Amino acid sequence: MMMKKKKSTKKEQLSLGDLKTLGEQLLSSRSHINNLPRLLDFLKDPDPAYALESLLSLQSFFTPLLPDLSSADTVSSSDADAAAQFVYLTWLRSKFHDFLHSLFSISTSALSDPALREVVLETIMEFVKVANAGSFHSSIYHRFLHTIVHSTLGVNDMLLELLVSKYFKYIDVRYFTYISLEKMVRTLEAEDTSDDKGATAESHNQSIPSMEVSIQKIYHLLSRIPPLEGSDKETNYEMWNSIGIFTRSTNKKNNDQLSYVKDKQQKSGLHDDKDFSAASVTKKMKLKFSKAWISFLRLPLPLDVYKEVLATLHQTVIPYLSNPIMLCDFLTRSYDIGGVVSVMALSSLYVLMTQHGLEYPNFYEKLYALLEPSIFMAKYRAKFFQLIDSCLKSPLLPAYLAASFCKKLSRLALSVPPSGALIIIALVHNLLRRHPSINFLVHQGCVDETAKETSGADNSGVDGIDGTNSANKKGIDHFDDEQSDPIKTNAMRSSLWEIDTLRHHYCPPVSRFVMSLENDLTIRAKTAEVAVKDFSSGSYATIFGEEIRRRVKQVPLAFYKAIPTSLFSESDFPGWSFDFNDKEPVAINDDNRAVNTSKEPKRQRLL
Structure with missing residues (x-):
């Protein structure tokens, strides 16, 4: 305790001018090398002014020594000098690692000064740029990302935003970010597997929150990396390090990373390199992009991350994968879960089926099971109903399947809000136009067969209580609403009486839309399909807004x-x-x- 007090007293007595003098002495002569540990101690000072002054001195000291620290061999005139130089460089390497560890701690601490954290980030990335004999130092960058992912920082922390905005525009930074994130994902996957097999329930519950935070930060970094736009023609990629990475030779130490060209090239000279072509860059970036995303999707994703991934997968991931069919297992598992998750997985699954030749035998059965009243209140209902309309567009769809979807949607129209009823009318209208074989559902009457037989045997024609003949009494609906298999619903023996009831709906837009349905079906040459997207995002507010904007010719008055x-x-x-x-x-x-x-x-x- 006494030693700590003396040490803090010395710090208090030392002014910023004295601290600057220590740094100048360290830079001027090797005889003042003992100032290096003192400056490292001041780097941890709670006063940001002392920490910043120490940081600038240490950065100026280590930057010219980095080529010597990265080289394994030391050239000297005698064996004694070689041994002394080796010991000296080994000691400097250890101090440099301590320096990096302190920089990582400051950058990932929310208690540190924001301006100091920004300077620390620039220092770390400068070391990444030049520490490996002038080449991109992937090891330092991987350690930095590993510290960020496993720290207590939030997803929206300023450090992540600075990293994304300043450095993700460089193609080599993106390349090594994919590699580092893939390694961290594999580590998390191994930890999760070991927890499931050998860990106790208490330790597993303690490891879940930290893993969820790490997964959220990995997803934040992955999703913020810009895609490789214009890769077929554009070759003027901006790189953080001036030495190219996209060469034919490979690094023996790490087969996942491409070796660097030892002779520095200017950015203008990269255009003359045959290896640095658009095709080679696109191929290698897609490979790393695919490995990183496929590895990430194997993790036990939190529900909020899971939904966000499914919502954007068809736009931000599938177009840039080397082989999009690799996502079929993830998407089919998500589609089988049911509920909102299945709805959100439908977009990506539809892209794989229509554009990449994926075969899904039970696709329409799963799609039929998703038609529930709750879907009309879901957040992503607009995209879902547009996809349903697209999935049912094929004229080769069997009649029983089209009839089942028509009947299921019509039954839902009795219990959904008016905005949902408008969507249903639009979908049923399109189905009837595309599949003329089910048009009999519009006028087919539901007659009770047992009543008809009874009336045929008895010719007395006794009227019922309501004054109608029992032979004309309406019968039961053979459609089975609770059946999940569209083949077994008996929809072909039913009719669209639910749509007819909407003629008297309390909401005027619904009743008007139903009245126009019959006219559209009779005059098919003059009408076209309805754009579902015009109704898919409707609500009470949109319906009310449309009504108050209508010009009404006849207004009912209490006169x-x-x-x-x-x-x-x-x-x-x-x-x-x-x-x-x-x-x-x-x-x-x-x-x-x-x-x-x-x-x-x-x-x-x-x-």
Whole structure:
């Protein structure tokens, strides 16, 4: 304790000018090499001014020595000098590693000064640029990314934003970022496997939060790397290090990384290199991109990351993979989960099926199972219904399958909001136009077969209670709404009576849209399919907005030529007449029998 107090006292007594003098002495002569440990101690000082001054001195000292520190052999005149030089360089390497460790700690600490963290990031990336004998130092960069991923920093920390905005525009930084992230993903995957096999439940629960945070940061870095745009023609790629990495020779120490050209080239000279072509760059970048993403998707992704990945996979990942079919296992597993996850996986799965030849035998059965009332309130419902419309567009679709989707959607129209009913009408309209073989569902009546047989045996023609003949009584609907297999729903024996009920819907846009459906089906030459995207993102607010913008020619007004004597007219209640006295109200039926309504009036109906 006493030694620590003396040490802190010395720091307090030392001014910034004295600290600057220590750095100047270190740079001027090797005899002041003992100032190096003192400057390393000041780098951890809580005062950012002391830490910054120490950082600048240490950076100026180590930068010219980095080629000697990276070389394995030391040339000297005698064996004694060689041994002394070897010991000296070994000691400097250890101090340089301590320096890097301190820089990593400062950069990943949320308590550090933001300006100091920005200078530290620039220092680390400068060492990455020149520390490997003038080549890109992938080892330092990997250690830096590893520290970021396994630190307590949040996903939206300023360090990650600075790294992305300043350095991800360089193609060599992107290249080695893919390599480093793939290595870290494999490490996390091994840790997760070991936890599942041998760890106790308590230790496994303790390791989950840290792994989830690491996965979120890995995804943040992966998703923020810009894709290789214009790779077929553009060859003027901007690189952080001036020495090219895309060469034919490979590094013996690491087969995953390409070796560097030892002679420095200017950026303008890279265009004359035959190896640095657009095709070679695209091929190698796609290979690293694919390995990093495929490895990442094997991890146990948190639910929020899982949904975000599925929402953007078809736009940000699939077009840049070397072989998109590699995603089929991940997407089919996601599609089989059900619910919102299946809805979000549908976009990428549809791209693989239509553009990359993926065969999915149970695709339409899974798609049919996704049609539930909750889907009309989902966040990604707009894209989902557009995909359903695209998936059911093929004229080679069997009639029973088209009829099952028509009937399922029609049944959902009875329980969804008005915006959902508009989508359903649009989808059913397109299905009926594309598949004329199921148009009989529009006019097919549901007649009870047992009732018809009974009426045929009995010719008495006795009227029912409602005054209709029992032979014309409507029967049951043979459609099985709870059946998950579209083949077994009996949709071909049913009709679209649910759509007909929407003619009297309380929402005017729904009733108007249904009324136009029959006209579109009769005059097919003059009408076209409905754009589902115009209705897929609808809500109560959009419907209300459309209604208040409509120009109404006839407006219902509460206007009476004579003062009404009752709340309801006699025509609203057939069989009843109302006579009001000053004492008590009396209702008189058609038989002129007065009914006392003072206590509990009861309606009497004449049969």
